[in-house]
Amino acid sequence: MTIPMTDLTEQYRALKPEIDEAIQSVLNTGAFILGDEVKSFERAVADYTGVSEAVGVASGTDALLLALLACGIGEGDEVITTPFSFIATSESIARTGATPIFVDIEPDTLDIDPRAVATAITPRTKAIVPVHLYGQSCDMTSLMSLARTHNLRVVEDCAQAQGATWQGQQVGSFGDCGCFSFFPSKMLGAYGDGGLVTTNNADVAERLRVLRNHGAKTKYYHDTNGFNSRLDSLQAAILSVKLQHLPEWIQKRRAIAALYADAFDKMAGVDVLGRNPYADHVFNYYTVRVDGAAARRDSLAAHLKDNGIANAIYYPKPLHVQEVYARLGHEMNDFPNAALASQQVVSLPIYPEMTPDQVTQVTSTVASFKGFKYIGE
Numbered sequence: 001m002t003i004p005m006t007d008l009t010e011q012y013r014a015l016k017p018e019i020d021e022a023i024q025s026v027l028n029t030g031a032f033i034l035g036d037e038v039k040s041f042e043r044a045v046a047d048y049t050g051v052s053e054a055v056g057v058a059s060g061t062d063a064l065l066l067a068l069l070a071c072g073i074g075e076g077d078e079v080i081t082t083p084f085s086f087i088a089t090s091e092s093i094a095r096t097g098a099t100p101i102f103v104d105i106e107p108d109t110l111d112i113d114p115r116a117v118a119t120a121i122t123p124r125t126k127a128i129v130p131v132h133l134y135g136q137s138c139d140m141t142s143l144m145s146l147a148r149t150h151n152l153r154v155v156e157d158c159a160q161a162q163g164a165t166w167q168g169q170q171v172g173s174f175g176d177c178g179c180f181s182f183f184p185s186k187m188l189g190a191y192g193d194g195g196l197v198t199t200n201n202a203d204v205a206e207r208l209r210v211l212r213n214h215g216a217k218t219k220y221y222h223d224t225n226g227f228n229s230r231l232d233s234l235q236a237a238i239l240s241v242k243l244q245h246l247p248e249w250i251q252k253r254r255a256i257a258a259l260y261a262d263a264f265d266k267m268a269g270v271d272v273l274g275r276n277p278y279a280d281h282v283f284n285y286y287t288v289r290v291d292g293a294a295a296r297r298d299s300l301a302a303h304l305k306d307n308g309i310a311n312a313i314y315y316p317k318p319l320h321v322q323e324v325y326a327r328l329g330h331e332m333n334d335f336p337n338a339a340l341a342s343q344q345v346v347s348l349p350i351y352p353e354m355t356p357d358q359v360t361q362v363t364s365t366v367a368s369f370k371g372f373k374y375i376g377e
Helices: 008-029 036-049 060-070 088-095 114-120 140-150 202-212 233-243 246-264 294-306 323-328 336-344 356-367
Strands: 053-057 078-081 099-102 125-129 153-157 177-181 195-199 216-218 270-272 286-290 345-348
Touching: 008 036, 008 233, 036 053, 036 195, 036 233, 053 060, 053 202, 060 088, 060 125, 060 153, 060 177, 060 195, 060 202, 078 088, 088 099, 088 323, 099 323, 114 140, 125 140, 140 153, 195 202, 202 216, 246 270, 246 286, 246 356, 286 294, 286 336, 294 336, 294 345, 294 356, 336 345
Parallel strands: 078 099, 078 125, 125 153, 153 177
Antiparallel strands: 053 195, 177 195, 270 286, 286 345
16 A cells, blocks of 8 residues: 555545635635635634734745845844755745854754854844744744844744644744745645744734735835735635644644654664654654664665655755855754754654554554564564
8 A cells, every 4th residue: 555645635535525615615706816715814823823913925935035024134144044944944044135044953853953053143143043843843942032132033934833832832923923834735735835924023914914915005006125925815715724623633643653653662773853842743744763874764765665655855965065055165064963864864654644554554664674673573
């Protein structure tokens, strides 16, 4: 039996009556851009996240870019972030004219290390962009303390972590802005691209609304250079349906993760990532570490694929050594924890509809890889 990374068709079948009704409702109105559905969805996400404002945009990448701009980040500024993330994180910083300043990650959770952030702050530092990697919150207590001490903005990259919490508080509600992606495979996935920014600052929210709509408060009257970055009504209607199911999906993901952890805790050759006791993980991805070098991890990935098990490597080349950032002069081992993680991690299938038998198929296939076995066998 082939097992995908996520099964969006199965999810659609389960929600088909609700999804079809939501889509038809929008089609009946003929209003497809920034309609009532978008306003309703924005309000629902704000309430769910525990913030006062939410602004829908065209993608998670745009959410990061517009949030940074709305927070006043620009030419000559430095913004501290992790080198172990999708390039949208650092790309958005660079597109403002600021310089991404990379720091190392924690060796167990793989989230940004607050101690490394502290040592990287300079007079040019204007913001921190923590990434809640794979679905687990960063240490927001430490990061917000640093931000307050040094008068820094905090823009949370929540693309992989909608619904995750730190000490019971939702990610996306700590910093000046929280940035979410509705890419189809995310915790809350649209049927196309989409994104959203949360904030408790009314002025920031207003700037976001202007920036997403060509820099205009009133149509054809432009106060600044902006963007065409609007969440459309069809996606908002679909997402509104899915948002109601998100808590249930999170619990199912956690149950699947527990099955994985139980199996891997008894298996030699593969290690479960660290869990912070203050963070409630939502497992957008279920990621493990393979003992040894990249070649061994890559061989396991190929073995899984050959046996019908989808998998992915997030991320095989850290951002600090990507060609686009060659000007920063980094070498791979400048950030040894990120370098090692890039050689060892592999993500396995996880989605709410996944069955225990499918989990067993995955773990048994891992165990059948050369050198891997259940402890005691």
